Structures are given as C-alpha cells and as structure tokens.
Amino acid sequence: MNDLTTLAREWLGQDPDPVTRAELESLLESGDDDGLTDRFGTKLEFGTAGLRGELGAGPNRMNRVTVMRAAAGLASVLGPGRHVVVGYDARHNSDVFARDTAAVLTGAGLTVSLMGGLYPTPVLAFAVRHLKADAGVMVTASHNPPRDNGYKVYWGDGAQIIPPVDAEISAAIDAAGRVDELPLGEEWAILSARDILTPYIEALISLPLGTARELRVAYTPLHGVGGTTLGQAFMQAGFASPMSVGVQSRPDPDFPTVAFPNPEEPGAMDLALELASASAVSADLVIANDPDADRCAVGARQADGTFRMLTGDEVGGLLAEHVLRSTSAPDRLVASTIVSSSLLGRIAEAYGVRHRETLTGFKWIMKAGSGLIFGYEEALGYSVGSDEGLPVHDKDGIGAALTVAGIAAEAKQRGLSLTDLLDDQALRYGLHATSQLSFRVDDLSQITGAMSRLRADPPVELGGRAVESIDDLAAGSPDLPPTDGLRYRLSGGGRVVIRPSGTEPKLKCYLELVLPVTEIVATRAAAAEQIEALKADLREALSL
Numbered sequence: 001m002n003d004l005t006t007l008a009r010e011w012l013g014q015d016p017d018p019v020t021r022a023e024l025e026s027l028l029e030s031g032d033d034d035g036l037t038d039r040f041g042t043k044l045e046f047g048t049a050g051l052r053g054e055l056g057a058g059p060n061r062m063n064r065v066t067v068m069r070a071a072a073g074l075a076s077v078l079g080p081g082r083h084v085v086v087g088y089d090a091r092h093n094s095d096v097f098a099r100d101t102a103a104v105l106t107g108a109g110l111t112v113s114l115m116g117g118l119y120p121t122p123v124l125a126f127a128v129r130h131l132k133a134d135a136g137v138m139v140t141a142s143h144n145p146p147r148d149n150g151y152k153v154y155w156g157d158g159a160q161i162i163p164p165v166d167a168e169i170s171a172a173i174d175a176a177g178r179v180d181e182l183p184l185g186e187e188w189a190i191l192s193a194r195d196i197l198t199p200y201i202e203a204l205i206s207l208p209l210g211t212a213r214e215l216r217v218a219y220t221p222l223h224g225v226g227g228t229t230l231g232q233a234f235m236q237a238g239f240a241s242p243m244s245v246g247v248q249s250r251p252d253p254d255f256p257t258v259a260f261p262n263p264e265e266p267g268a269m270d271l272a273l274e275l276a277s278a279s280a281v282s283a284d285l286v287i288a289n290d291p292d293a294d295r296c297a298v299g300a301r302q303a304d305g306t307f308r309m310l311t312g313d314e315v316g317g318l319l320a321e322h323v324l325r326s327t328s329a330p331d332r333l334v335a336s337t338i339v340s341s342s343l344l345g346r347i348a349e350a351y352g353v354r355h356r357e358t359l360t361g362f363k364w365i366m367k368a369g370s371g372l373i374f375g376y377e378e379a380l381g382y383s384v385g386s387d388e389g390l391p392v393h394d395k396d397g398i399g400a401a402l403t404v405a406g407i408a409a410e411a412k413q414r415g416l417s418l419t420d421l422l423d424d425q426a427l428r429y430g431l432h433a434t435s436q437l438s439f440r441v442d443d444l445s446q447i448t449g450a451m452s453r454l455r456a457d458p459p460v461e462l463g464g465r466a467v468e469s470i471d472d473l474a475a476g477s478p479d480l481p482p483t484d485g486l487r488y489r490l491s492g493g494g495r496v497v498i499r500p501s502g503t504e505p506k507l508k509c510y511l512e513l514v515l516p517v518t519e520i521v522a523t524r525a526a527a528a529e530q531i532e533a534l535k536a537d538l539r540e541a542l543s544l
Helices: 003-014 018-030 033-040 064-078 094-107 121-130 165-175 193-205 226-237 270-277 312-326 343-351 397-413 418-429 445-456 520-542
Strands: 051-054 083-088 111-115 135-139 148-155 189-191 217-220 285-289 296-301 307-309 333-337 354-358 372-377 381-384 431-440 465-472 486-490 494-500 506-515
Touching: 003 018, 003 033, 018 033, 051 064, 064 094, 064 135, 064 148, 064 165, 083 094, 083 121, 094 111, 094 135, 094 148, 111 121, 121 135, 121 148, 121 193, 121 397, 148 165, 193 226, 193 397, 217 226, 217 270, 226 285, 226 397, 270 285, 270 296, 270 307, 285 397, 296 397, 296 418, 312 333, 312 343, 312 372, 312 381, 312 397, 312 418, 312 431, 333 343, 343 354, 343 418, 381 397, 397 418, 418 431, 418 520, 431 445, 431 520, 445 486, 445 494, 445 506, 445 520, 494 520, 506 520
Parallel strands: 083 111, 083 135, 111 189, 217 285, 333 354, 333 372
Antiparallel strands: 051 148, 135 148, 285 296, 296 307, 372 381, 431 506, 465 486, 486 494, 494 506
C-alpha cells in the first residue's frame, strides 16, 4: 500500500459524506493513482481569501472533512465563548458546509448565529458588525465555476482576515485531528430576515442616493442569491422594481445559461443586455451582480440607444466623485488597489481628500486607514459610504447598485446619461483608459515561468512607450506588503501591473494609459488603438 492509498483510506474512515466516500472508494478500487495524486498529493491552502476549490474528496478539494477541519482551526484560534456568524449562498453543498461549521464551532464552545436562508456575502459582512460578533464565515465561491465552493472568514471588524490571522488559522487547521473525533454541537441561533436583512437594507438607504427616482433598470443576479435582496432594497429606497432576466432570476448552482457566472466574462451579460434593449422594457441602465452579490456590473444606454458595459474603473470613478460631492465629513479617505485606475487619485486631489493605494483585494482596502468613506477595485468591487462611514466593510454589490441607480436617475433628470458623466470626468481629469489581458492556464508552472522570465529579461518598451521604471512588488515597500507582481511605469502617463490571480489559474495584466482630452471621441479612439498595441507587446513578452 503506497502513501497516497494510506492517506486516502484514513480520509475515507472519517468522511461523513456518502457522495465523497463513494468517489474515494471508486478511486481506491480502480487503482486510479492519478486521481489519488490529484486529491491527496497536495491540499487547498488556507489564506487571506480563506479556502476555494473544486468539490470532491480529499484535502485538495472542498468537502465536509475540509470544511470541518477549517472550522476546528477557526475555533482553536478564537477560543470558547466567542460569537461567530455563519452564512451561505446557493452553491452545491453551501448549506451543508454552513451547518457543519456551526456544529464544529458550537461543539468547541463557541456561540453561533446561522443565517436562516440564502443571503449575499455583503449581508454576512454587515451582520458581523451589526451583531457585534467576533468573526464570520461565508460559504461561497463567488463567481467561480459551478464545480467550485469556498470558505471566507471575516474578523470582528466585518472585514476579511489578513496576516497574521490567516497563518494562525492555517496552522490550527493543520493541527486539527480527525473530524469524526471532533465534539459536535446542536444548539445555535437561526437568524431571520428581520435580524439581519432589515437592518442591512436600512443601512443602505442611508447612503447618498440623491432624490431622483425615475429610472428603468434591467437586472440579472446571474443565477445567484442577489435578486431578492436587491429587489427589496430598490423598492424600499423608492425606485421601481428592476426588470429581471427570467431564466437567471432564481438561484441555480449549475449556472446553466453562462459559461462562467462572472459578469466580466464574455457572453455573461448577453441576456441582460437583450432584456434592456427590448422595446417593451427600454431600460436606462443594466445592472448585474455576481452569484454572491458582492460585485456589481453596470451597463449604460448610449446616445444611439445601444448599451455599453462600463469598466470597474469607470464605475469606481463615478461612485467616488458622487460620494465626495455628497459628503462633508472631515479627513475623508478614499482607497483603491495598485491595479485600479489612477483616476481616483486625481479625483481625491480635486476634492482635497486623502487617497491610498493598497494591494489587490478588499481585505487590504478595508485596512487603508481611518476616515475611509469609499473604496473600490477594478474587478467590479465597491464599498460606498456616507458621512457615517461604510455600512459594509467589504465589497457590496447591492449598495453599489443602489448608488449607481441614484447617480443615473439624477443624470436622467438633467437629460444626461452615465456615459455623459464619464465624458465630463475625462475632460476634467484626462482620459484614464484601462483594460485587462488575462491568460488562463492548465498548469500553474506556466505562470511561475512567465513571471521568472519577466524578472530575468524585463521589457524596455511596451506599446511604443518606454518603460521608465519597474517595481518588483515581491520586495514590498513602506506602503505595501510584499506580493507576487510587477509594475511597469510608462512614459507619457501609463502603467502595466502583472500578477497571478489569487483565486483562479490566471495570469492577469492590468493596463492604463492617461491621455489629455481636447475632443473626446477622437481621444477615446486613440486610447483604444494604443491599448491594443500595448496588449500585443505584452502577449509577445509573456509567451503564453
């Protein structure tokens, strides 16, 4: 019996799930060494993003044993008597993983409040602070493929964990014993909508939404859990109920109408755009949430009646200026990530407020500093605040959608659209043209190799612009912790950031060019041409 077979049989002996037990028994009976190696040759690593991976048997998969071990690690770090809020979305086994978490935590002497239904991730983040809990767990894989699930941990400040807490939990998980020997509890509180959803929506209504309400919105939750919550928030804020894409309106963990349940992916927004363009609907705005509703995608009607999906940076710029124009709290701070547009810095300077750049991920944005009133990342993530601060200490696709609707309704009242507001920003701050180039790989060593090649032989020119300086982000700085990434600053105003994705097998390139504007249409055309030249040079440099 080889080592992998021994590990597999030990795992089988403690697995409470008949489905993954059957999977593992089949692999053992057939002698499938490749299958065992894939599941037991490595493991899902617990980090600042928690756990995320494919469903299945073994330590390199998301399953009941993996989740119970994670809960035992969290319980060990927190200690008895602490309070944890647990939520879950509609993905396969999310409810099972949530109940297993509650059982392990209560068995270890902690108090657990379990959400009594399917809720968006930002509702869980809000509930941690609202209920004055010590931590929170959200079972979700956000916009990952249907076969995946995940486990996100929040601390008592309502934000995702950062070092060293992640390392402490990871070490405690490694030290956890067999899950069939863990004491399991049965007594936990079930949270109703009145306990968490009602105060969450009340907090969102206090955001700077303006007074205009005449707006027609086409919406899709992309088979996720955002639809009910967003609909209630819109109605309670005084907006008309959004018109939803029927076949995508109910939670479905198989996401049958999209290749990837991510509004940034090609084709994901097709049905929503089709609905918005229908003559019977004639929407002003298209809004989408990803499956756990912490992200928000926005499409705006243009002068010719067609719709254009806005980038995360464009929505971030509109939200930031709206928040700063609508608030007056002293010593305000806005934050974005190193891969987001530099436009936010220009807007902050114009309004006389502080701006901070952080590493990618809202866990870092939420640590930007005191007085934080708005934060965003280009991957469609936004946290919108008021003079009272941020109601959610994480990205919140529902609050962002409400605020964008308020901005669009005010613009419509003045005979304008969101694209008009973007043109106005470009005239005042310069056109900040951003784009992405992503490479999905089957073998993660391809990403490691590409990063090594770039460090050994860096480009001297990209897109016809000289590379004026290179920041190897792995070295860290007084302002940023170390991370695997490279930042190239380009002549004439521009930058490229290259980094491996933290949640998917992708290498991501974030591009920005800043152009002065005299005539907006011509400048946008020039920017698009220059961005394509930049992409062509990056493809050659990366050889992926």
